Amino acid sequence: MMSNPAPTPRITCFVSRPFSENTYLVHLADSTRCVVVDPGFESEQLLEKIAMLRLTPVAILCTHGHLDHIAGNEAVKSCWPDCPIVIGKGDAFKLRDTFANLSQPYGFDLRSPPADREVSEGEIVSAAGIDFEVRETPGHSAGHVIYVVRQARPGVVLGGDVLFASGVGRWDTPDGSWEELEASIRDKIFNLPDDTIVYPGHGETTTVGDEKRFNPYVGAAARR
Secondary structure (H helix, E strand, C coil): CCCCCECCCEEEEEEECCCCEEEEEEECCCCCEEEEECCCCCHHHHHHHHHHCCCEEEEEECCCCCHHHHCCHHHHHHHCCCCCEEEEHHHHHHHCCCCCCCCCCCCCCCCCCCCCEEECCCCEEEECCEEEEEEECCCCCCCCEEEEECCECCCEEEEECCEECCEECCCCCCCCCHHHHHHHHHHHHCCCCCCCEEEECCCCCEEHHHHHHHCCCCCHHHHC
């Protein structure tokens, strides 16, 4: 007998200035435990949002180490010290390196607490009753990873700055590469079911199917 798929997590988006970065709060409907994905700037408002939803963070998942995706790590960690910071092995050093995390070039001096767990391709991060599959997706950042919730229906991708609605992440970063970014999208995202929902680091949600058909950079339209 086939088991029923796990319920799709509830995902709340908090958009923070000055980079219009999407921070996500991910939890199951019957649980107050949540995962914070890419906590950005405006930490006070983010903490107010968490309190308003009566959630308790149990993990911080970072897709990569750029300043707008790690700026809120310290605030969340200060409130919930046992909440581990999880990031790809290739970008873990950026949490403490102000040049590599791009805060110095933008006029900030931003350092996150260090990683509690550094993850690689194929690892599973289990938190708040949800299994997040790690996929390495370099191109925007050399150590960029995405987190895939495969057991939900439809599936979910917490995609950071790889694939956007009708767009892709920048590849003109110090360790960026268009060739790697394109390969990451085709090999790590486009092989998921078409109804998989993509929650990007900036902008609106989209689906794998829509981007395969219509994305002007990597979709069918780009090959005409």
